[in-house]
Amino acid sequence: MKKLVLVAGLISMPAFAADAAFDLKGDAAKGEAHYKTLCISCHGEKGDGNGPAGAAMNPKPGNFTDPANAERITGEWVYKMVKNGGAANGKSPMMVAWSGALNDQQVRDVSAYVLKFKPAAAPVKAEPAKAAPVKAAPKKK
Numbered sequence: 001m002k003k004l005v006l007v008a009g010l011i012s013m014p015a016f017a018a019d020a021a022f023d024l025k026g027d028a029a030k031g032e033a034h035y036k037t038l039c040i041s042c043h044g045e046k047g048d049g050n051g052p053a054g055a056a057m058n059p060k061p062g063n064f065t066d067p068a069n070a071e072r073i074t075g076e077w078v079y080k081m082v083k084n085g086g087a088a089n090g091k092s093p094m095m096v097a098w099s100g101a102l103n104d105q106q107v108r109d110v111s112a113y114v115l116k117f118k119p120a121a122a123p124v125k126a127e128p129a130k131a132a133p134v135k136a137a138p139k140k141k
């Protein structure tokens with residue numbers, strides 16, 4: 001049932017609706033370099049959370065490419081995670097706050113780059129249609 005509700009949510013909600021109120025104002029092209037120096041070891045080149053340093057972590061670094069995470073990974077969420085870290089957002093403290101290493105604009109730029117890993121549109125998983133149970137006709141004696 002929970003799954004059904006989630007699927008319904010994905011259908012009715014435009015992919016990036018949650019971003020509407022928050023203006024990231026990030027430049028992904030500039031953020032790329034920061035990602036490659038600071039984030040790639042854990043989050044991986046592809047943004048799938050499979051960087052060498054992230055392999056042994058539990059929980060694993062977030063997978064930005066997974067459609068299942070697409071609704072959560074908004075500009076605002078990524079910005080908050082990068083700026084304040086996992087612990088401040090109820091997530092793993094292994095994801096540190098980067099506000100010491102990056103200034104506000106750099107946080108916005110690297111966040112914009114993270115968003116580029118997201119699948120273009122979250123594909124809606126079709127639930128296999130349940131065939132109506134075929135009732136065996138009562139045998140006539």
Ligand code: HEC
Pocket residue numbers: 034035038039040041042043053054057059060061062063069072073077078081082086090091092093094095096098110111114
């Ligand atoms: C030392 C390893 C490490 C590094 C380096 C690191 N992260 Fe993370 N990050 C994590 C872990 C672990 C999590 C998962 C937290 C959780 O799910 O509890 C995470 C979570 C995240 C999330 C949230 C993902 C989600 O699914 O909601 C974002 C966004 C993120 N990191 C961005 C970055 C960016 C951008 C950088 C570079 C500036 C970076 N991280 C560097 C380990 C790391």
